[in-house]
Amino acid sequence: MSKGDRFFDGIMILDLRKFITEEKPYWAELESLLSRLERKIELNLDLKGLQRLHYLYQRASADLARISTFSAEPATRLYLEALVSRAYGEIHGSRRRARRFMFGKWFFSSFPRTFRRHIRAFAVSALAMLVGSLLGAALLILAPDAKGDLLPFGHLQGDPSERVAREESAAGDRLADGKATFSSMLMTNNIKVSITTLALGITWGIGTLVILFYNGVILGAVALDYILAGESVFLLGWLLPHGAIEIPAILLAGQAGLVLGGALIGWGESIPMRERLRAVVPDLVTLIGGVALLLVWAGVIESFLSQYHEPVIPYGIKIGFGVIELILLAVFLGRCGRASQASKRPSGEVRA
Amino acid sequence: MRQARSHLLTVLTPEGIAFSFHLAGPLTRFMAWAVDAAVLAASMSVVAIPARILGVFSADLGQAISILLFFAVSVGYRIFMEWKFGGQTLGKRLLRLRVMDARGLQLDFSQVVVRNLLRFADSLPLLYMVGGLAGLITPHAQRLGDLAAGTIVVANPVLPEPDLDQLLQGKYNSFVDYPHLTARLRQRTSVQMAGVALTALLRRETLDPQARVELFQGIADRFRELVVFPTEVTEGMSDERYVRNCVDVLYQSK
Numbered sequence: 001m002s003k004g005d006r007f008f009d010g011i012m013i014l015d016l017r018k019f020i021t022e023e024k025p026y027w028a029e030l031e032s033l034l035s036r037l038e039r040k041i042e043l044n045l046d047l048k049g050l051q052r053l054h055y056l057y058q059r060a061s062a063d064l065a066r067i068s069t070f071s072a073e074p075a076t077r078l079y080l081e082a083l084v085s086r087a088y089g090e091i092h093g094s095r096r097r098a099r100r101f102m103f104g105k106w107f108f109s110s111f112p113r114t115f116r117r118h119i120r121a122f123a124v125s126a127l128a129m130l131v132g133s134l135l136g137a138a139l140l141i142l143a144p145d146a147k148g149d150l151l152p153f154g155h156l157q158g159d160p161s162e163r164v165a166r167e168e169s170a171a172g173d174r175l176a177d178g179k180a181t182f183s184s185m186l187m188t189n190n191i192k193v194s195i196t197t198l199a200l201g202i203t204w205g206i207g208t209l210v211i212l213f214y215n216g217v218i219l220g221a222v223a224l225d226y227i228l229a230g231e232s233v234f235l236l237g238w239l240l241p242h243g244a245i246e247i248p249a250i251l252l253a254g255q256a257g258l259v260l261g262g263a264l265i266g267w268g269e270s271i272p273m274r275e276r277l278r279a280v281v282p283d284l285v286t287l288i289g290g291v292a293l294l295l296v297w298a299g300v301i302e303s304f305l306s307q308y309h310e311p312v313i314p315y316g317i318k319i320g321f322g323v324i325e326l327i328l329l330a331v332f333l334g335r336c337g338r339a340s341q342a343s344k345r346p347s348g349e350v351r352a
Numbered sequence: 353m354r355q356a357r358s359h360l361l362t363v364l365t366p367e368g369i370a371f372s373f374h375l376a377g378p379l380t381r382f383m384a385w386a387v388d389a390a391v392l393a394a395s396m397s398v399v400a401i402p403a404r405i406l407g408v409f410s411a412d413l414g415q416a417i418s419i420l421l422f423f424a425v426s427v428g429y430r431i432f433m434e435w436k437f438g439g440q441t442l443g444k445r446l447l448r449l450r451v452m453d454a455r456g457l458q459l460d461f462s463q464v465v466v467r468n469l470l471r472f473a474d475s476l477p478l479l480y481m482v483g484g485l486a487g488l489i490t491p492h493a494q495r496l497g498d499l500a501a502g503t504i505v506v507a508n509p510v511l512p513e514p515d516l517d518q519l520l521q522g523k524y525n526s527f528v529d530y531p532h533l534t535a536r537l538r539q540r541t542s543v544q545m546a547g548v549a550l551t552a553l554l555r556r557e558t559l560d561p562q563a564r565v566e567l568f569q570g571i572a573d574r575f576r577e578l579v580v581f582p583t584e585v586t587e588g589m590s591d592e593r594y595v596r597n598c599v600d601v602l603y604q605s606k
Contacts, residue, residue, distance in 0.1 A: 016603045038438065061369045081371040082508075088365050089458040180416035188423040192472075195427075199473040202496045207473070260500060274454070278502050285462040288469065 020076060023063050027083055030056035034086050057087040109337035111290040114283045115252065116333070118259045125254030128209045129247075132216020137224040139217070150221045160229035167309050179303050187299035190246060194253035194291045198260065198284065205261020212254045219247070237315035240322025242302035248329055249294040256287040294329075361492055361504060363456040373456070373506040375493045376449045378484055381505055385480070387443030388430065395425050427468075434464045448508045454492065455502070463501040470497030526585045527597045533579050534601045540578040546602045549575075549595050556592070568592040 033053055037045075045053060064080040115122065139150060148157050193211070200207025226235035263276040271279075305318065361373045399421045407414025433441040439451035439459050451467070453459050474483025474495045483495035492504050527534055549571050556564060572591035575598045586594065 058367065061365065061367045064369055064371070084365075084369060085363070085371045085373075085456050088363070088369075088371075088456055089453065092365070092457060177412050178415075180410075180412045181419065184416040184419040188419055191423070195469050196472045199470045202470060202473050202500055274502060277500055281466050281501055282460070282462040285465045288465075 016076075019063075019067070023059075026056055026059050027063075027080070030060055030087060031083060034083075034090060037090055038086075053087070054091065057084070057091055060084050060087060106286070107290065107293065108332075110286050112333045112336040113338075114286040115255070115290075118255055118283065118287075121258040121262060122251060122255040124258055125208075125212055125251045128212040128254065129216035129219070129251060132213035133220030133223070134216075135213075136217035136220030136222075138220075140221045140224050147221070147225065151218060151225075156222055156225075160226045160231045160234075164231050164234045164309075168311070174307075182307075183299045183303035186302050187296050190249070190295045190299065191292050194250060194288065194295065197250065197253040198256040198288050201257030201260030202264070203261070204264050205258045208254050208257030208261060211257075212250070215250060233315050233319075234309065236322070237309060237318040238306055241318050241325070242298045242306045244322040244326040245294050245301070245329060246298035248326075248333075249291045249298060252287055252294070253291045256284050256291070259287070260284055359493075361454070361506075365456075371456070373452060373504065374508070376447075376505040376507040377493070378487050380447050380449060380507060381487070382480075382484075384441070384443035384447040384449050387446055388441050391442050392426060392429055395429065396422055399425055430468045430471075431464055434459070434468070435461055439464075444505075450506050450508060451503050452506050453502060454494075454498075454504045459503065463503050467497035467501035467503050470495075470500055473497070525597045525600045527581060527601055530581060530585070533581055537575070537579045537598060537601055541575075541598075541602055545571075545574060546599070549599050550603065553592075553596060553599055565591070568595050571595050572598075 030053075033049075033056065037053075060080060061084050064077070064084050067077050067080060136150065140147060151157050197208050197211045200211060223235060223239075226232065259280050260277075263280045264273060266273055266276050269276055305313070305321070309315070309318075359375050359377070361375055362370055363373070364370045400418055403414050403418030403421060405414075406417055430441050434444075434451050437445070440449070444450060451459060451464070453463065471483070474480055474486070474497055476482045480495070483497070486495045486499065487493045490499065492498075494504060498504060527537075552567055552571060556568075559567065568591040572594040575594065589597075
């Protein structure tokens with residue numbers, strides 16, 4: 001007889017049938033209670049209900065311990081393991097119980113507060129795009145012949161003044177039968193770029209910085225090209241109405257990517273990476289959700305307003321509209337949700 | 353708190369109870385993904401119907417709605433399914449897989465969103481190469497999206513429901529005529545040995561004939577070492593029957 005065998009000498013083997021028959025009603029009650037809680041996320045149990053849940057969980061845990069020790073057949077043990085693991089998740093989950101998602105509260109409070117909480121990541125995001133813009137502008141000055149390689153879109157590769165003259169003299173509405181389609185294409189493309197910018201945060205933020213930098217290069221080169229051609233007013237009238245929202249939205253996606261990268265790197269943080277990631281995951285969802293909404297707005301404006309120039313719409317109106325948008329966005333991100341800021345941390349605020 | 357082996361994630365609760373999750377392998381996950389890709393393709397054709405109807409009135413609007421719906425379905429299908437159906441898409445349900453929180457806690461909505469949005473990184477450069485590689489080298493078989501969101505994908509294999517009545521009853525167990533020996537058997541049999549004997553009986557139909565004979569011979573010999581039943585009872589009794597009688601004594605007190 002081995003040492004291990006001797007250790008268990010004297011333990012009576014469980015009467016499996018009796019045990020299961022006696023305990024099954026408690027397991028069924030726990031299962032039904034858990035199903036109710038999982039089905040209706042806003043369900044809050046009263047004190048009596050909570051005590052009962054805790055009792056049933058402890059009873060099922062004890063049964064699992066017993067049945068594991070007495071080496072019962074695998075099916076019962078696996079059933080109990082599944083039951084105890086569900087109850088464990090319900091009882092030990094540290095998050096607040098999910099509530100019905102309130103869009104207004106989320107957009108006007110959680111989103112700007114999340115932005116402010118990670119303002120340094122936003123600053124790095126803006127800096128990456130700014131450095132890219134400066135390099136794009138410098139490249140255009142140093143190597144004007146490389147403009148075709150620098151700018152990926154055909155309509156940007158020609159002479160800015162020729163484009164301005166062509167679009168200002170256009171007789172009809174060139175987007176007459178395609179504004180909605182163009183708008184939806186812009187929205188989906190920009191949201192995809194934003195999601196990629198966030199997702200590449202998993203490369204310790206390097207991929208995110210590359211996307212921001214590359215977009216900055218294009219923006220800087222285009223802007224300088226139009227400025228050098230004396231088309232600054234057209235540039236502002238064309239870019240500001242949608243760019244006032246679209247560019248900050250891409251920066252916010254970059255902010256989300258850098259928050260993810262920062263959690264992976266964890267400079268000066270003593271908590272493990274897993275916990276750091278867990279802490280920022282709700283913020284990433286809040287940021288990318290806000291970005292998607294901003295890009296829907298930018299897509300509509302780009303298709304229905306930005307593409308129309310003088311004499312159809314005076315540049316003053318377009319530029320004024322863009323400036324107002326920019327101010328409102330700054331006020332929204334900088335001020336909204338301050339009243340409730342002193343309350344709880346918004347971890348897990350985004351709930352379906 | 354947790355200890356992981358290659359295919360298991362064990363969670364130890366503050367009550368001292370341990371339960372394990374079987375981590376899903378890359379092949380089953382890929383199969384579930386392929387099923388979901390087929391479901392998505394089918395959904396796209398369904399989604400195209402209202403867009404086509406709208407296109408009768410305005411081609412522009414119909415086209416726009418179709419682009420937006422395609423995008424919403426392709427990004428939102430897995431998020432919606434995993435959140436609403438306890439971590440399971442149709443593909444995962446079919447392959448008996450489930451997304452879970454890596455600590456055994458409830459799956460949070462933000463975890464579902466992040467693990468699915470990070471597919472954009474996992475699918476690089478093509479065919480989920482980055483995600484597949486990450487799944488192979490991380491201890492809990494997590495792709496990058498799972499790592500960021502703190503989730504795991506577990507497998508729930510179907511286990512045949514054991515029929516103790518069919519196993520242990522039906523024939524008279526002659527060992528119970530010797531209560532002092534059965535009491536000794538119950539006292540001397542270790543937990544591990546009882547478990548091995550019961551599992552062997554439950555799985556006996558899945559064994560090769562030769563392996564089945566050898567296995568039950570080995571187990572019966574171990575039982576014979578512990579307690580010697582009278583020869584008139586055991587004479588002519590097969591090893592498998594011997595083990596069956598022992599398990600009957602061990603698991604069902606009369």
